[in-house]
Amino acid sequence: MTPIKEDYLKIIFELGGAKKEVSNKQISLALGIAAGSVTEMVSKLKKEKLVTHRPYHDIALTKTGLDQAILLIRKHRLWETFLANDLAFALPDIHPEAEVLEHVTSPKLLARLDKFLGYPKHCPHGGVIPDADGHFQEESYTVLAQIPDGQTVTIERFIDDHDLLIYLADIKLELETQVTVLKHEPFDGPISVTTAEGQKFNISFKAAHNIFVTDENGASLEPTKKA
Structure with a gap:
């Protein structure tokens, strides 16, 4: 299978x-x-029976996909955890290194790595790590862009994207931070949020679609605003 x-x-x-x-x-x-380009690639994945997709409908993974x-995610996120926790790589720098390492990881090495790390459940950017049997904890799929003004x-977690992680490091927005949405600017503009300490962030339209959120108690949310 190709990297793309x-x-x-x-x-x-x-x-x-x-x-x-x-x-x-x-x-x-x-x-x-x-x-x-997404439509074109999804058509290829559908032909290989890796995703399901009907015209004018959305996309989901098949059992094979x-x-x-799960195997790709498991390899990638275990290496990211090792790079961040044991080699002190900065969060924005771990993704491209893990991309290389995941392709040369044997089942034996993967099992040893998992044990060495203490069987972590999440990677440094908050993504779930499936276990050796393919099981993983449920996580939120509601993004910041879907949260209405006034809600905390x-x-x-963040999408595992190098540019996004650099952007979030620059604005110093971290995991487990509680924020209140102040305003969605029109025409795909930024989303203004503030922390309990009064620190304000203007988060870009694209970034807000790649930041996943829970409620104040860590429970999953139902989307209330169309992304």
Whole structure:
């Protein structure tokens, strides 16, 4: 399988494609790729029986696609955890290194790595790590862009994207931060949020679609605003 196809399987998984359908627009925003290119690749994945997709409907992983995505995600996020926790890599720098390492990881090495790390449940950017049997904890698929003005939420995880992680490091927005949405600027403008300490952030339209949130107590949310 080509690296680009693997990237699609991983991003569909991250967006919730193991549990529900995800939209062409969500994939386009997460990968920074034109919607037409997403449509073309999804058609290829459908022919290989890795995803399901009907015209004018959204996309989900098949059992075969999910199994492959889980293995890719498991390898990638275990290496990210090792790089961040044991080699002190900065969060924005771990993704490209893990991309290389995941392709040369044997089942034996993967099992040893998991044990060495203490069987972590989440990677440094908050994403779930499937266990050796492919099981993983439920996580939120509601993004910050879907939260209405006035609501307070907790930042749960970020999409595993190098540019996004650099952007979030620059503005110093961290996991587990509670923020209140102040305003959605019109015409795909930024979203203004504030922390309990009064720190304000203007988060770009694209970034807000790649930041997943829970309620104030860490429970999953139902989307209340169309992304």
